[in-house]
Amino acid sequence: MSLGMILLMIVTVLIFMGLAERVLDRLRLSDKAAIVIIIAMVLSTIFIPDINITENVSFNIGGFIIPVALGIYLFIKAGTNKERFRAIMAAIVAGAVIYITQRYVLPAEPEAQYVDPNYVYGILGGLIAYVMGRSRRSAFIAGIFGIVIADVIQLIINTINNVPAPTRFGGAGAFDTTVMAGILAVIIAEVVGEARERLQGGTSKKNMHFENGEFVSSLGKKKDEKDNKVIDIKKDKDDGGDLDEK
């Protein structure tokens, strides 16, 4: 391959890694942890083949095992049970919506597609997670598990109908739709959150409460319950006030 094409591919991978690093950084991972995870994903994509579970089901390390493990880690680290519940709900709703969208909404023929289907799933995951919980972590979990759940639904339907199509979870590794959806979902949640904040004229930390050592959304909380919580103003300031929750 020519030097120009090799450069183009290297720049693409570097930009992808840079974007992914920024996204993981927003999920309260350290820079080092984020870069190690991304390098592991890219290297495993190139060097480690899929793990075959059955004849028609396989797992990819970089496109399935690592992102799912990261999603579970973020789920465990979530500040409150309410956030965990919202993350689960967002993932289930995202999975159902992504399946319905890929099957019944987006056109199959390439000439008829207005936008690449692989981008639509992440946008949907991000929006659903934001509406349900206004949390980046929930958005990431909804993006990753939304695709996984949609794949599982397809696997079940294929098995029932005897369709011999394999289900390769995360088969495209770091460049799989699973990873793309997770990253895109966080970006969408961030952009929608910032846009909403800008339109309303400032941070909405005043609409949050402090619980278990961090600020969490007060969606669904009764007003008097919120007022009784002590707000740590210093932490609010350090946080930059850039999104409801970090």
Added chain:
Amino acid sequence: MKNKSIFVIIMTVLLIVTSIPLSYADDLYRNSNGYYTVFDENDNSVIFKTAHEVKEGDQYLSGDNKLYKITRVDKEQRKAYAKYIEDVQLPKINEDALTSFVDKLNSGESLAMVLQAQADTEGENGGVGLYCTHSSESYVPTDGSESIEGSGGILQVAERMSESFQENGVEAVFDNTSHDPHDSGAYKRSRRTATQLLTEHQPTALLDVHRDAIPAEEYSTEINGEPASQVRLVIGGRNQNFSANEEVALQVKAVADKMYPGLIKDIFYAQGDYNQDLTPRAMLLEMGTYEQERELAEKSAGYFSEVLTTSLFGGTFEDQTDGGTEQAQPVQESNRGSGTGIIAIGVVVGLGALAFLFLSSGGKEWKSKLGTFKEEFNNFLGRKKK
């Protein structure tokens, strides 16, 4: 305040939902209510017909290399109007090299022998990878149905193309994995196949083989006096590899117009990516249409493999980078399109970052955020934070 937030969220969701075209994924051609006829806005002559939705801004390169852009769409009447943009100059072919190439072929030498003879000077032959995203697509007159889950007729067309590449001396790998059902999710599933082909075999070119869903007459032609189906090249317009992939498509059409005039129907500039973001040598092929006999598409698969082999490895293009014409150059050695791709990534990332900065902060915050940009990476670079 709360109402305002809910309003913004609802509007955002509505904006995205309404921007997605609603149609049952598998019924595009069955429920199309007739076909779009696209007219030249200057003289009302018919440019092309299609069963697919067309919209303003779509581009189309006709068989005679005229580039059109859709300017007006009348959905009720199923009519669209296009503006002629320009005559596209296809990449210049070294006539001597191609004539000598074709003469050897006509004299009974196989393409494999011709390529072997020049292999020492032209470098390695990287091979071709093939897969079918819509693996159930079939040809009604031959296969009895337009869609057969698990064993679509398109798999046999791709298999024929793969065999033909191998007869030409090109290492071809066809992954016949099923990506059924036939819906937009098939691209998510085929992305996994495409990535595996790329990582395991590192092919020079990656082909996604389809068949179209419009009337037979739109794809009917004669090659060397015998009936055959035409081939449409589809290029995804929204990824960093667009220019590089477009360059290959134009080179393929230039060679085909010399070797098998009429084989390439047109080049369709589409809106998706179709996994073409994975490599700068990717192409989506429409091998005829569902109303044609499969044998016509199989015959064209053989012709197309010769054309692509000649384009990729034959060394039949003028090296136009220094204005000279002395050196013929194969596609695999070309850098064209890579610079545009790298610049495009830079522009998109830069504009995206600026837009986000504008959205997330204002006034003095801009300076503050830019000022702390370096500190953001201190931890990662191994320096201690202040």
